[in-house]
Amino acid sequence: MHSVWPTGMIKRMDRKQSHIDLALEQTFAAGFDDIQLPHWALPDFNFSAIDTRCQFLDFQLAAPVMIASMTGGTAESAMINRNLAEAAHECGIALGVGSQRISVEEKNDQGISKHLRKWAGNAPLFGNVGLANLIQWADRNCLNRLAEQIGANAMIIHLNPMQEIFQDNGDTDWQGSIACLYESIEHCELPVIVKEVGMGITPEVARICQQAGASAIDVAGSGGTSFIAIEGALTKDARKQEAAKIFADWGYSTVQLLQLLQKQPVELPIIASGGIRSGLDIAKCLALGASVTSIAGAILAAARHSTADCISVIEQLKYELAIACWGTGCKNIAELKRVLL
Numbered sequence: 001m002h003s004v005w006p007t008g009m010i011k012r013m014d015r016k017q018s019h020i021d022l023a024l025e026q027t028f029a030a031g032f033d034d035i036q037l038p039h040w041a042l043p044d045f046n047f048s049a050i051d052t053r054c055q056f057l058d059f060q061l062a063a064p065v066m067i068a069s070m071t072g073g074t075a076e077s078a079m080i081n082r083n084l085a086e087a088a089h090e091c092g093i094a095l096g097v098g099s100q101r102i103s104v105e106e107k108n109d110q111g112i113s114k115h116l117r118k119w120a121g122n123a124p125l126f127g128n129v130g131l132a133n134l135i136q137w138a139d140r141n142c143l144n145r146l147a148e149q150i151g152a153n154a155m156i157i158h159l160n161p162m163q164e165i166f167q168d169n170g171d172t173d174w175q176g177s178i179a180c181l182y183e184s185i186e187h188c189e190l191p192v193i194v195k196e197v198g199m200g201i202t203p204e205v206a207r208i209c210q211q212a213g214a215s216a217i218d219v220a221g222s223g224g225t226s227f228i229a230i231e232g233a234l235t236k237d238a239r240k241q242e243a244a245k246i247f248a249d250w251g252y253s254t255v256q257l258l259q260l261l262q263k264q265p266v267e268l269p270i271i272a273s274g275g276i277r278s279g280l281d282i283a284k285c286l287a288l289g290a291s292v293t294s295i296a297g298a299i300l301a302a303a304r305h306s307t308a309d310c311i312s313v314i315e316q317l318k319y320e321l322a323i324a325c326w327g328t329g330c331k332n333i334a335e336l337k338r339v340l341l
């Protein structure tokens, strides 16, 4: 029987599916165990008065956590994005979608269409595309069109050179990347967030992004999902398989990056992501200077299941964050941010 899909397209959709399966099997560490928040034995307020609300860019969030970019372009990812979008709306947090590349190259917008805005209600919604794709397409207006496609409030550009090198047919010609970053941000009508995918953005790269006009940086450090390990497991190339074992934990951890950024700060809000598993991890990121945090792996299993499961994951994180506030004697997020100073 003939398939309706060209072989390359099936492979790419299979790859997206395998990313989800393999991400769920990973266990790395992002350095949170090395950070201890100071215990405060004399809270002078009611636990129920703890306020986890915060502002990120122009967005009011019920808690300093957002759902990181993950999927789009497969039937399962449409279901996942619906669950995540409804949960983001219900819990008052922001949602980033997975790369919208597939909707440009293959006109496949499952899970990354206008429906998403309907499911997300008034939750802040962030579109996503790789810088490697922007370099190739050389289309100044691309970010605006991708934003329009889902009704986004901001756009995310992801930097993933170490994923591309291990990916079969990955994009390894990044010549012109800095100029492309400048041009893409300049022509985007919405705020642009620049993120990694789990290998981390160092202060030096953050500074380039700031100069290019980015509105925020997501450090996306190592210690959570490793796309080097994932691509290493998917490739048929023996050289890549072998090298991926060596590089699997490449990159500074999320905690290391936040500490480096404290020493060499940039004038941009910092999103901390990479390996966040609990509300205590979130509290530690905020105490280390992050404005908000972002989770992918920690909500993926729930997202595969139902909106209700995603809501429970977020509510549990919020509860643990409130306990971290209680234990440090902080009534709100602003106080928590000062606890290690």
Ligand SMILES: Cc1cc2nc3c(=O)[nH]c(=O)nc-3n(C[C@H](O)[C@H](O)[C@H](O)COP(=O)(O)O)c2cc1C
Binding pocket: 019, 020, 023, 068, 069, 070, 071, 097, 098, 099, 128, 157, 158, 195, 196, 197, 198, 220, 223, 224, 225, 273, 274, 275, 276, 294, 295, 296, 297, 298, 300
């Ligand atoms: C299944 C899966 C797919 C992902 N796809 C994307 C993507 O399309 N674009 C992107 O910027 N990041 C993508 N990421 C990376 C995440 O946004 C995040 O930066 C990374 O997983 C680290 O967070 P974590 O440790 O909480 O998983 C993906 C992550 C997972 C688990």
